[in-house]
Amino acid sequence: MKLKQRYDLIVVGAGAAGIIAAITAARLNDKVLLLEKLPQIASKLKATGGGRCNLTNTLNNEEFMSKFGRNGRFMQDALKEFDYKTLINFFKEIGVDTHAPDGFRVFPTSHNSSTIISALIDEMQRVGVEVLVSQRVEKLLVINNQISGIQTTNNIFNTKRVIVATGGLGYPTLGADGDGYKMAQELGHKVTQLYxxxxxxxxxxxxxxxxxxxxxxxxxxxxxxxxxxxxxxxxxxxxxxxxxxxxxxxxxxxxxxxxxxxxxxxxxxxxxxKGMNEEQITKYLKELFSKAPHLTILELVNTLLPLELSNEICKLAGVEAHLSYKKIAGEQRAKLINLLAWTPLTxxxxxxFKMAMITRGGVDLREINPKTMQSKIVDGLYFCGEILNLDGPCGGYNLQWSFASGYLAGASFSKNTFIENI
Incomplete structure (x- = not known):
């Protein structure tokens, strides 16, 4: 096994969180190594949003955090440093224009994730991040409760600071296998149940x-x-x-x-x-029928819903689709209207995880300092992105969190502010 040179920081995982952490630290003059176990970086980022890459959204920080539930406030410090406006400016700075066509979701104007990845690669090269792919991390090395290095399958890299940004378990074909959770647990961290x-x-x-x-x-x-x-x-x-x-x-x-x-x-x-209740649906159907009494019940419902769905709801209500509104028994009509308001499924x-875009659960937030993303258990160990117990809905929430937490973790590594434990 080869012993490699010393780095100020090693980042494990070249997804959104890991890449921006590496760039941020390198901009602060740290010597940074980024390790990725796959043959290429940013595989999941490339697939995000069907390849369109919904980077973030335009919610203010308070509203944004509320969408993550009770753990949302953990993001307060990260978002204060790197909110959606800062993210947009960051990408503009590295040559990527963005826009929000619906006023909410933010995309690169190209609507192509390759634009984002190419710009990030160029920026890593510019600031001197060393990137090694096909490097599986086997173990985080610790001496006296302080990170001392990383052991991969073939090498040992010396460092006193490590960011684990390995993501969750979703989309195993893109490299997810839970290795980051194992690293965390081996060093004493609790990982919540994963879904x-x-x-x-x-x-x-x-x-x-x-x-x-x-x-x-x-x-x-x-x-x-x-x-x-x-x-x-x-x-x-x-x-x-x-x-x-x-x-x-x-x-x-x-x-x-x-x-x-x-x-x-x-x-x-x-x-x-579209939010209509039973009373509104009843009124709508009556008024439409009075204007067009020749329409069948299927044709009436079809003005609200696609034909195939209209037909299935009529079947569920036990209604003969070819009859007129007036000829349907009151009980059946009431059932139809109830089903139009609320259709049950089981x-x-x-x-x-084969088709899961994200993972619910992760490294316990109580063991992480939200101001720096540093472990409260092992000095020099940091976590960011999806590996932590935070997940949000669709709409750029999870990518924004990855970028913000990665930035905060990377910014904590400046040689000017880091104090080594001796």
Whole structure:
């Protein structure tokens, strides 16, 4: 095994958090080594947002943190140093223009993640970050509770400061295998229970396969369980052969996967009518029928929903789709209107981490200093990004957190501010 030269900082993991940490530290004149176990860097970043790379969003810090739940305030110091405006300026500085076409989600104007990755690579070269790929870290070396180096499969690298930015368990084909969690646990850190999040879901109901032609916009999804009634998400939905996907499903999955593990199945209710309630739907159908009495009930419902979904909801209500509104029995009409307001489905499973964009759970935040991202257990050990127990919804939340935490960890490494424990 070869003994390599000493570095001021070694970053493990060349994703969004690790790359920006390395750049930030190198800009502060640190000698930085970035290690990646795959043959190329930023594999997951390249796939983010379907390759379009939704970098962040335009929420203020308070609103942004609230979307992460009770752990959100842990991000306060990181966001204070590196919020979405700072991120936009950073990319502009390295040659990437961004915009927010919907006023909320921020993308590179190219809408291509390769633009982001190329700019980051160029900046790492400019500031002197040494990048080594195909380097699997086997062990973090510690002497007297102080990081002393890193052991890879073939080499030992000396350093007194390490950032672990290895991400979560989602998308194992892009390199995720939980190695960072193992490193953390070996050094005494607690890792909370890990769940796959942000992914498609399977349903018990088979009729969903008949509705795959259209995207349903502005759907509200809520959990139909008394103790979980606060779980509500909004967004577009797409039916699949075996269930549902789309932004609203990806956001809901964060909360549903732990419930699935506990209960086996989770009943949900979906409003496909853009928030209309039973009274509003009743009024709408009556008024439309009075103007167009020749329309069948299927044709009336089709003015609210795509044809395939309209047909399935009529079937669920036991309504003959070819009849007129007036000829439907009152009980059936009430059932139809109830189903239009809230359509029930039962979530029964998912594909696990194979299709999970992010991981729910991670290194316990109570063991990390939020002002620096440094471990409270081992001196010189830092964590950032998805490996920590923080996950947010779709819309640039998780990438912003990765960039902000990576920046804060990297900024903590300036040789001018770091005091070594002797």
């Amino acid at each position: 796959p999040a942000m992914m498609p879901l399977y349903t018990k109901e088979k009729w969903v396969k008949n509705c795959r032609a259209d995207t349903i916009a502005k759907v509200e999804l809520k959990v139909d369980m008394k103790k979980q009634s606060k779980i509500k998400v909004y967004g577009d939905l797409i039916f699949t052969k075996n269930g549902i996907r789309g932004p609203v499903v990806l956001d809901a999955a964060r909360d549903l996967t732990p419930l699935l593990e506990k209960y086996g199945e989770v009943p949900i209710l979906l409003n496909f009518t 979530v029964i499973g998912h594909e696990g």
